[in-house]
Amino acid sequence: LNMSSVPLTSLQEFEEFISVFPKLKQDIIDTLPGKKINQEIIDWIGLSIDVNPIGGKYMRGLSVLNTIKDFKGVEQLDEETIFLGRVAGWCIEFLQASLLIADDIMDGGIMRRDRPCWHHYPNPLIKNLNGVEQPIGKIAVNDAFIMESCIYILLKKYFREKPYYTEMLELFHEISHNTFLGQLIDTSACHSLKGDFSSFNLKNFFHTVRFKTAYYSLYIPVALGMLMCGINYLDPQYDAMKELLLEIGEYMNAQDDYLDCYELPENMGKVGTDIEENKRSFLICQALNYATPEQIEELKKNYGIDNPENVKVVKKIYNDLGMKEIYRKYEDSQYIDFIKRIENMDDKVPKIVFIRLVNRCYKRNR
Template identity: 30%
Template sequence: MAHFVTRMIQTTRDEENQQLMTVWPDIIHDVTKAIENFNIPDVAKWMEKVLQYNVPEGEKIRGLRLIYAYKLLAPNDQLTEENIRLARILAWCVELTQAYFFMIDHIEDRTFFRRGQLCWHEYNDLNLAAIDDTFMLYSSIFYLIQKHFKEKDCYVNLIETFQDITMKSAIGQSLDLLCTNFGKKPNLDMFTMNQYTSIVKYKTSYCSFILPIIAAMQLAGIKDQEMFKEAKTILLEIGCLFQVQDDYLGSYGDFEICGKNNNDVQEGKCTWFIVVALQRVTPEQRKILEECYGDSDLEKIEHVKQLFNDLNLLDTYFTYEEEIYNLIKVHIKQMSSGLPHSLFLTILWKLYHRMS
């Protein structure tokens, strides 16, 4: 069993964010230079705009998770300046992956704003032309991995991990669209807890939690399959908590704080709130949901939100959030493969009562 020395991570989140940003110009240069090599300068210039607009904004929490995990897991003699730079490049690959899925999601959901700025497909009225930009973004991920990691032992594992998790995330996106009936009136019979858990597992947990940690483990040279299995189990649980919190923010969050529009009701999303509501409603209340859920009419939206209040869903949510948080904490402390508990406890702690 591997033994990891507990070490203090000296850089703060803000400092690491700044250091991550110092690598960003190199990411842009690598991608645009690759396009210029095809003697297509106009596309290279456009791609720089796509990258700058869609990727570096926000907290970059997924990329920062990878760097934190790598610094914690890698042997001391591996923590060279060059290897930490490679971890930051890989962190940008994670951020590119997330940006790719966000761009697609915004097009499919007809979302207008994210984090206080217009979504890319709304920028300059790009509309469906933005789809090609998502493909360019996706391709750049694998170009960067090939350029910087091809000579590394972890190269094949990294390629397979990014491909596998991209496919799983696409499956989650498809499940989500099937539940919302592609923007038409949703079929509430599909809104079961099993269906919701599947959406969360594939759409959220793999890309946001499993990808950065598994990639960091591979870069650190970890081979023990039991460690990977245990990490994935815990990260799936953490991802579920994160998504339930996201559902709360999507219905009750403050836009000025979380940057999310409260559109889940009118979009007919399969959220934790509607699933729990359907478990509790009377036949008369279900008729209200069938009539009003997934409708953009303001009066109908208010009917749904009032029904959620009548069912006391907010109190149920806060109780559930606390219980799941504590249960995951117990599961982390029971981990026995040799991975440092502090890694997962830190990820969990940053989700505690989050508001953005």
């Protein structure tokens, strides 16, 4: 199979995925009047739904239907299966929305997807004070919970009668739990003493991002697609598949860390702050492997301090170490390794599932 010939998602698939969203939003809103919720609150939830799951690349959501197509064959799919594949994909996007709201609050984020983070949005229930809009603020924590609850409203409506409904619920609960654990591990590393690099190594980095990112970004879309095809994704024969998906997820997070430092904010849709936040990122963990004792001392003095001058010192050390080139070598070697492993896999899982995901990640710039 020619790796470069495997199509990514077409514009038509992208637009058809988006086209399902208004109906799903309405399904969620329709559950509220029966709870005697007043219109102001309904409008708030409607606004939150309009803003938070929308505006990303939808890689996770689109991957569910792609997986179903790859396992069953496009000619075997009826309209209901296609629609349900998109609904399941949107459930992952709602999970992502809940995680991003919480992550932005914890990280003190300002921009997300080229607009203010949700906690910086104007509070629709508070009138302007002296012409100044009041932000949503900490109540956004509750909106993160609401975004997660939308998953289960949609699963109940569309999958309750399906034989795999219980497994679907368990999968979302397990993946959510893993992701929350990963977020805690990541945040706890940020709160370590400034200049304490004792836990800053690649082993800990990959362990953290496996839980924080890989399970919900790479594993659940494929597992859901398999489940909807009647395939037991937990069967030990798929263990190698799971491991490869999680490693692709780790690779994707290393890319995120590189882009956080080097890509322009206007291209990323957000401002990178890993250095300021004392993040145990791929770049700092790699830099510590190459730095001289003097450079490590400089990193200890400057890393994790929210000041442009300190950030400048860290980035200069990164440049002196050739971190861009070190990252590029990692990116290329991982890609080659993934392709070799995919080519050597047996045919229990269509290889196109993995090739599409790897090609979507490789050399991305946002």
